[in-house]
Amino acid sequence: MIRVEGVSKTFEQRGGAGYTALDDIAFEVGKGEFVSILGPSGCGKSTLLNLVAGLERADKGRVEVSGKKVNAPGPDRIVVFQDHALYPWLTVLENVAFGLKQKRIKKEERHERAMEQIRAVHLGKFADRYPHELSGGMKQRVAIARALVMDPEILLMDEPFAALDEQTRLLLHKELEQIWLNTGKTILFITHNIREAVTLSDRVLVMSTRPGRIKKEFRVQAARPREAGDSLLHHIESQIMNTLAAELAKVAKEEYGDDYNLEKSPLSHSAVSNLGDGI
Ligand SMILES: Nc1ncnc2c1ncn2[C@@H]1O[C@H](COP(=O)(O)OP(=O)(O)O)[C@@H](O)[C@H]1O
Ligand SMILES: [Mg+2]
Structure with a gap:
């Protein structure tokens, strides 16, 4: 249904070299699938969604929806x-x-x-x-x-619940899952919240930053409707946290130098669900 192939996107920067927001991104979303793109803020999630929406153009690579190249927004894709x-x-x-x-x-x-x-x-x-x-x-x-x-056949959702309080967000997860189960829409969902991605999705694509790449994919084969206490969900959440901890360490090393130690760092405590102002 959605196919992204070798996509890169660089933004012009004032007086400097271009900023590579996305580098060689490739993934597919099948018809009726619920896929999340998870990553820290600034890693290029919105840019990626906008490419699929037809609101931005890739410098390299190809974005296809239902076998057709995306050049502009279309009635088959609506952004929330x-x-x-x-x-x-x-x-x-x-x-x-x-x-x-x-x-x-x-x-x-x-x-x-x-x-x-x-x-x-x-x-x-x-x-x-x-x-x-x-x-x-x-x-x-x-x-x-x-x-x-x-x-529309496809819903493109760019952090739709990010501004809501936790209780409301949980209610909306239930509501969105129900809508998805009832309608069979294809959903591409952007978030920086690990729990949200795992709770909602069939697959979670974890992005790394500078430049934005897809680092790892996690398949979430938990039963629907999802239960908050499902141990499989917790297990995948902690796997994703480990993946991102390695990413945190990489970025911190760049910033703090070689003697940086993640265990002793206050950053290790922030490697939790919410990546909003993390790496
Ligand atoms: N129109 C633009 N012009 C210049 N830089 C941009 C533009 N849009 C995004 N960027 C830069 O690209 C990077 C990724 O942005 P974005 O896709 O909004 O990230 P995210 O949604 O993951 O927070 C950021 O560093 C941002 O500053
Ligand atoms: Mg964004």
């Missing part, structure tokens, strides 16, 4: 961002129906289709509310409904 970007002057129903209105679908049909998706994210009672009347988690659920109503 961290910042929900709902229109504040429209109600939940109007926000979700907005894309259908642009496609000139009649009001009755678009409201019917929008309500179906609003109910799928359990916001049926809030259809007439405005975004400022909703919690952060509810706004993200509206953003998901707004993407689903266009019925």
